[in-house]
Amino acid sequence: MSSFTIDALKTATNNSNIYGGFFVFITGVIGNILNIIIFTSLKTFRQTSAAFYMTTASIVNIFQLVVGLLSRILITGYNIDPTKTSSFICKARQFTLITTMLITFTCMCFAAIDQYLSLTHRWRHLCTVKAASRLIIVAFILCLLHGIPVLLFQDLELSSSTGQTTCGFTNTGFSIYYSRFLFPVLLGFLPLIIRVCFGILAFINVHHFNNRETPIVRLERDKQLTKMVLVEVVVDVFLTLPYSIYNHLYSSSVTFTNAVDSRKSIHNCSNTNFLLWKFHGCILHLLLCISTISEAVDLCLRKYLFETLAGKH
Numbered sequence: 001m002s003s004f005t006i007d008a009l010k011t012a013t014n015n016s017n018i019y020g021g022f023f024v025f026i027t028g029v030i031g032n033i034l035n036i037i038i039f040t041s042l043k044t045f046r047q048t049s050a051a052f053y054m055t056t057a058s059i060v061n062i063f064q065l066v067v068g069l070l071s072r073i074l075i076t077g078y079n080i081d082p083t084k085t086s087s088f089i090c091k092a093r094q095f096t097l098i099t100t101m102l103i104t105f106t107c108m109c110f111a112a113i114d115q116y117l118s119l120t121h122r123w124r125h126l127c128t129v130k131a132a133s134r135l136i137i138v139a140f141i142l143c144l145l146h147g148i149p150v151l152l153f154q155d156l157e158l159s160s161s162t163g164q165t166t167c168g169f170t171n172t173g174f175s176i177y178y179s180r181f182l183f184p185v186l187l188g189f190l191p192l193i194i195r196v197c198f199g200i201l202a203f204i205n206v207h208h209f210n211n212r213e214t215p216i217v218r219l220e221r222d223k224q225l226t227k228m229v230l231v232e233v234v235v236d237v238f239l240t241l242p243y244s245i246y247n248h249l250y251s252s253s254v255t256f257t258n259a260v261d262s263r264k265s266i267h268n269c270s271n272t273n274f275l276l277w278k279f280h281g282c283i284l285h286l287l288l289c290i291s292t293i294s295e296a297v298d299l300c301l302r303k304y305l306f307e308t309l310a311g312k313h
Contacts, residue, residue: 018077049132090167119205
């Protein structure tokens with residue numbers, strides 16, 4: 001009975017990694033491309049720094065999906081793991097995953113903070129595309145520098161328990177940092193707290209705007225950007241928190257002696273990992289694009305009507 005359960009869990013894990021992985025990859029790439037097209041083609045969004053941050057995050061997400069998710073599908077779904085045979089691939093994959101995730105979460109934090117500042121009269125002058133581009137360059141440099149220890153301490157090693165070659169950390173200290181701080185804090189709770197706080201503040205500010213003092217086009221644009229930031233935060237809560245809590249706080253501190261429980265834990269880790277990938281390339285991007293297109297059309301009509309009425313007077 002236990003062997004049947006283990007085989008069933010293995011099959012379920014493989015199927016979810018393969019079919020779910022390809023679903024997230026296809027919808028994620030399409031959704032992020034649509035995001036880039038919308039944010040760069042519409043002048044209303046192209047002139048805002050918050051949209052610039054979201055565009056950068058979408059570009060990085062595509063790169064991460066191509067490099068990270070496709071390789072994960074091969075490793076977990078088809079049992080084809082090039083990281084166990086090449087030291088370069090072992091280092092490069094982990095470096096790419098960590099760096100791109102840091103950049104994505106940094107951009108989303110910047111977008112939430114920027115949206116709040118743009119709705120505050122005192123700090124609105126700081127929210128420019130020029131300033132945003134400089135912050136993005138600094139963020140890229142810092143994230144790349146942060147990945148140097150990965151290149152130094154991630155390598156092939158021979159497992160003493162299985163006798164097989166694995167791709168893992170050769171430094172105990174960095175391994176602890178990776179599992180206890182990097183993923184649960186730096187890529188988990190910290191960016192979530194920042195985005196929740198500034199997202200709520202932006203939501204409060206946008207509803208305090210006086211319609212008579214603020215141009216209707218700017219007001220509607222700010223409402224749409226604030227809505228997108230808040231939706232991303234809500235999705236982040238449901239998709240990244242389970243991964244941080246289960247994979248890096250619970251499973252790392254619990255020892256499973258039963259083979260079935262161990263396989264269940266692997267299956268649960270795979271599912272929560274799958275949820276994390278959904279954040280970087282889920283159907284949400286398509287929904288946001290549809291919402292953005294409808295809002296953009298409505299915005300253009302309002303702008304046209306406003307200019308027509310202003311011209312008459």
